[in-house]
Amino acid sequence: MNLGVFVNPRKPDVADAFGRVCAAFEKRGWTVTLDEEGGAVVGRPGVKRFWEGADLVISIGGDGTFLETLHRMGGAPVPVAGVNIGHLGFLTACQDEDVDQLAEVVTGGLHLQVERSMLRVRMREEGGKEHEFLALNEVVLMRGETGRLVSLEAKVDGEILNEYRADGLIVATPTGSTAYSLAAGGPLVGPRAEVMVMTPICPHTLSGRALVIGDDSVVELSPSGDSPEPILFTVDGRDILRVAPDSVVVVDKAPNPLRVVRLPGHSFYETLRKKLLWSGGGL
Incomplete structure (x- = not known):
């Protein structure tokens, strides 16, 4: 299985987060290809078209990084998962400390793919x-x-x-x-x-x-x-x-939707409650 990775080079913890992503996927037999700019930051060779041949693309950063990843890909029909560094994001699949779980469920085919219109x-x-x-x-x-x-x-x-x-x-x-x-x-x-x-x-x-x-x-x-x-x-x-x-x-x-990868049990409405500080029914 092939994994393409795009990282936000301006995030201070991106090298550590990328290391965790690599470790989690490579130990499960994945081949990891990094984007060219990110490679210069984390000290690993990268390529411009990091998504080509990938079964999954991961963006490491936040919602803005996720959007930048999509625009770099130019509509390529590859599912995308966001790994968030920092605050909870609407578009990302998990925080960077949860990447081992992400790798496990994706490798086992237990993940969700949610279609988002563009x-x-x-x-x-x-x-x-x-x-x-x-x-x-x-x-x-x-x-x-x-x-x-x-x-x-x-x-x-x-x-x-x-x-x-x-x-x-x-x-x-x-x-x-x-x-x-x-x-x-x-x-x-x-x-x-x-x-x-x-x-x-x-x-x-x-x-x-x-x-x-x-x-x-x-x-x-x-x-x-x-x-x-x-x-x-x-x-x-x-x-x-x-x-x-x-x-x-x-x-x-757009004629084709984006396929966004989510962890099992993910809820848009739970994210909404957390981001907007809504009560969850306990009041």
Whole structure:
């Protein structure tokens, strides 16, 4: 069995965590391939395309590292497990001290694979370059360097929904409903719900509310107004691009879901209670 590993080189304990992952999987007969940048940090040779030929990919860091791992993989159909260093994460499978258990259940085929829907996003940046991205959490259009509100026209399935005057607009998956969309006032959505969430960021009017739509919808976002302000674009909080003034950003459901590896007994709602400090029924 082959294991691909991506590590966050900025985490202070990543070398120790990687050592535990290697020990846990190699003693069970796995071959471990590390990413190139991580190899320079932990003192072990690595390769750029660490996921190729892998039966499983592990990200070592946190939720941000998990997202970076997915974007490096570019939609490759390999299941991914996150090993968290630090605080409890929504996306990770376990803490780094639990990797021996993870290796045991994965090797024995006792793990869970949870499908998470992703977004396909197409846009054109200033200069005319066309891009296509995959997003696990969200796509965001937001105000640029001037700090002024932006005007965005939103269409759903070809029909005009609204013209937003706001700091920006988020289109999120159910997974992303616990991330930036939640901070902007959007609803929490169960991970198996077949929906997308459109959440305005600090809208200029009180009627600007989050909207939940079916994930079979096609969302089109474009700059509007007579003199549109610069609009920035980002997917899962990564690289920031400037949207061309005549560009239409098209968002729909990606054809293939992400397969996330979980330990037996994992519960999204238990994680939700812990992260949000909700009571568990004992009060």
